[in-house]
Amino acid sequence: MGALFWIKRYLQAAVPLFVILAAVEWFKGTTAKEDYLSAAAWALIAAGIFTYVAWRRFRNAMACAACEGVAQAYKDKHAGK
Numbered sequence: 775m776g777a778l779f780w781i782k783r784y785l786q787a788a789v790p791l792f793v794i795l796a797a798v799e800w801f802k803g804t805t806a807k808e809d810y811l812s813a814a815a816w817a818l819i820a821a822g823i824f825t826y827v828a829w830r831r832f833r834n835a836m837a838c839a840a841c842e843g844v845a846q847a848y849k850d851k852h853a854g855k
Contacts, residue, residue: 775848780829788821 795813799805 775832779848780825783828784821784825787824788817791820792817 792814795817796810799809799813
């Protein structure tokens with residue numbers, strides 16, 4: 775799996791997480807710039823950890839039920855190349 779795959783996976787984790795964290799801050803009534811920056815920082819950190827762990831499992835060929843589906847879908851998509 776190439777770099778583009780992992781970048782997409784990172785963004786697919788970071789963007790929804792930021793939206794959720796920003797919405798929580800908005801519902802709390804604290805809409806200061808620092809609150810949104812904090813939400814963005816936590817989203818980037820959490821997505822980074824999530825993506826790194828998935829990448830490490832893939833590189834070390836560790837068993838992972840969720841990862842197997844992703845790996846199989848990737849192989850099916852790029853089988854003709």
